[in-house]
Amino acid sequence: MGNKLLEVKNLKTTFFTVNGEIKAVDGISYYVDEGEVVALVGESGCGKSVSQLSVMQLVQSPPGKIVGGEIVFQGQDLLQCGAQSKEMREIRGARIGMIFQEPMTSLDPVQTVGSQLAEVIRRHKKVSKKQAWEIGVKTLEAVSIPDARVRMKNYPFELSGGMRQRIMIAITLACQSQLIITDEPTTALDVTIQAQIMELLMRLVRENKTSLVVVTHNLGLVTRHADRIYVMYAGKIVESGVTEDIITKPRHPYTIGLLNSVPKLRRDCSEDLNPIEGAPPDLANLPNECYFLPRCPYGKQACKGKKYPDLRQVDGQEHFIACFMDIGNDEGCTI
Secondary structure, eight states: OOOEEEEEEEEEEEEEETTEEEEEEEEEEEEEETTOEEEEEOOTTSSHHHHHHHHTTOOOTTTEEEEEEEEEETTEEGGGSOTTSHHHHHHBTTTEEEEOSOHHHHSOTTSOHHHHHHHHHHHHSOOOHHHHHHHHHHHHHHTTOSSHHHHTTSOGGGSOHHHHHHHHHHHHHHTTOSEEEEESTTTTSOHHHHHHHHHHHHHHHHHHTOEEEEEESOHHHHTTTOSEEEEEETTEEEEEEEHHHHHHSOOSHHHHHHHHTSOOTTSOTTSOOOOOOSOOOOTTSOOSSOTTGGGOSSOOGGGTTOOOOOOEEOSSTTOEEOOSSOOOGGGOOOO
């Protein structure tokens, strides 16, 4: 085990609405080592993005509120700092960078790329406007943007989706963040650009010894790059482990379902895909048993009526599942 850069302990984030309390993140714990790539995977609405917004203390309040847990970054509990405190503002961007799902909503459409990049650099570094501009140019070159000086004068709407995502990566690179959080970094990009963006992120991780958290619904996207994977469902972590174990020896029915639903190149064109039947539970009205039971193809009578299962260790020190069943590798699949 390496040195822990980020350690989240029993994090709980709730949204208080007219329909009741939405437990978006319900007691999850995970860690990220220095220089490590970690993936959070699950369907839309499972809480993976909210968990990362909680780390950055960017959950909109009201209606959202972090109601419990610890977020320890480099030995400091971030929840002891106020969301608008000077300490937290210095951590955001400079020490922890976040790349959001849609860069067009993160970039100001009426400011040039260069002015926005220079503003962020000057916010976290004591440099002049001219120096910030030159750092911005070099940073755009580092993320493989051609004609960087010209692009600095462009507005976001003049760039492609892949180019805008590179701009967001450049912002985190310019500030030399020790941890980068990416929320669905390749959504709405074609597969070629997806591969380029992921390869770029991996290069930056290797060269700068940066830690990376990848939030995605696409297991196939991260299996090549992530060191460890956490699978989330209905606000909880249902399986975690090193990537090889999760992919070759999945033990939770939900993980198996996610893997089986990934399209495979060798699949016969006449063969149907294997989706997970049913829908996730209502987070405002969660059952008093396993949340996945109504959709579980392996669920048995013995599972009914039992309280939600705790995470338990299987197949070694790093592999955990929240399931009463003992589903062996024969029930799983591989990509």
